[in-house]
Amino acid sequence: LDNFQVSYYEPGGTPKEFRSDLTFFQHGREISRATCRVNEPVSFGGLTFYQASYGSETTGPVRLIMQQGDQRQIIEAPLRQVVELPGGRGKVIAMRVDGNFQGYGPAVLMAYSPGSGHPLVFWAFKDRPELGEQPGPYRFTVESIPLRYYSVFQVKHDPGVGWVYAGFLLFLPGLYLAF
Numbered sequence: 001l002d003n004f005q006v007s008y009y010e011p012g013g014t015p016k017e018f019r020s021d022l023t024f025f026q027h028g029r030e031i032s033r034a035t036c037r038v039n040e041p042v043s044f045g046g047l048t049f050y051q052a053s054y055g056s057e058t059t060g061p062v063r064l065i066m067q068q069g070d071q072r073q074i075i076e077a078p079l080r081q082v083v084e085l086p087g088g089r090g091k092v093i094a095m096r097v098d099g100n101f102q103g104y105g106p107a108v109l110m111a112y113s114p115g116s117g118h119p120l121v122f123w124a125f126k127d128r129p130e131l132g133e134q135p136g137p138y139r140f141t142v143e144s145i146p147l148r149y150y151s152v153f154q155v156k157h158d159p160g161v162g163w164v165y166a167g168f169l170l171f172l173p174g175l176y177l178a179f
Contacts, residue, residue, distance in 0.1 A: 002033075004151045006054060014103065018054050020151045036153070046157060053152040056099030062108050063143040064092075064124070074143065077108075085138075090114040092140070095121070099147050104128050106145045112136050 003021040008014065019037045023030055024044045034042040041050045061076040066085065077083045077094040084091055093111045101107035105127035112135060113119040120135035126142040134140060 001151055004054065004149045006149060008100065008103070018051065018151075020051060020153075022049070046159070048156045048158075050154040050156070051151065052154040054149055055152065056097070056147045056149050058097045058146055059148045060146040062094045062097065062145050064094075064108075064110075065141040065143050066092075067139045067141065068137055088115075089138075090136070091119075093119070097145055097147070099149065101125070104131060106142070106147065108142055108145065110140060112138070112140070 001020055002023050004018070006018040007016045009016050017037065019035055022034050022036055022042060024032050024034070026045070032044065034044070036042045036049055036051045038051050041048050043049070058079050061078040064075045064077055066073045066075050073086055075083060075085070075092065077092060079094050079097060082091050082093055091113045094108050095111055096109040098107050098109075101123065104125055107123050107125045109121065110124050111119040111121050114136055122134050123132045124134070124140045124142050125131045126145055129141045
C-alpha cells in the first residue's frame with residue numbers, strides 16, 4: 001500500500017470515495033502498480049483485491065487545550081492513558097479517536113474525573129469545538145490529532161472459475177437436447 005485517500009461529501013460527511021494506490025512485488029522486484037477503489041477490484045498473480053473498508057488510528061498523543069475562564073493550558077494525552085491535570089485538578093483520558101465522527105470531522109472521546117466520583121464522558125471535536133456538552137469547570141478543545149488512515153482489503157483466489165465455465169458450456173447442449 002503506497003497511499004490511501006478518502007474524500008467526503010460536504011453536507012453529510014459520508015465517504016464519497018476511498019482508494020488505495022498499490023504496488024505489487026515479486027521476488028523483491030516491482031512488477032506493477034494499480035489503484036483499487038470500491039467496486040473496482042485489482043487482480044494480480046491469480047488473486048483479486050477488493051477495497052473492503054478503511055479506518056484511522058492515532059500515531060501519537062492528542063493535543064488538547066484546557067481552558068477555565070481566561071486560563072489556557074496545553075495538555076498532551078496519549079490514547080487510553082490517564083493524564084493528571086496541572087495542579088492536581090483531576091484526571092483526563094483520551095479513550096477513543098474517530099477520524100470523522102458522524103460527519104463532523106475528527107473527534108476524541110474524553111473521560112474527565114474531577115478527583116472523586118465517576119468520570120464524566122464527552123466528545124471533543126477538532127473542527128467544531130462548539131459541539132457537544134462538556135461537564136465540569138473546564139472546556140477541552142482539540143488542537144491536533146495525529147491520524148493515519150489504513151486500508152482494509154478482501155482478497156479472493158478462485159481457481160475453479162474455468163470448471164464453472166466448462167460445466168456451463170456442457171449444460172447448454174444438454175438443455176438444447178431436452179427441449
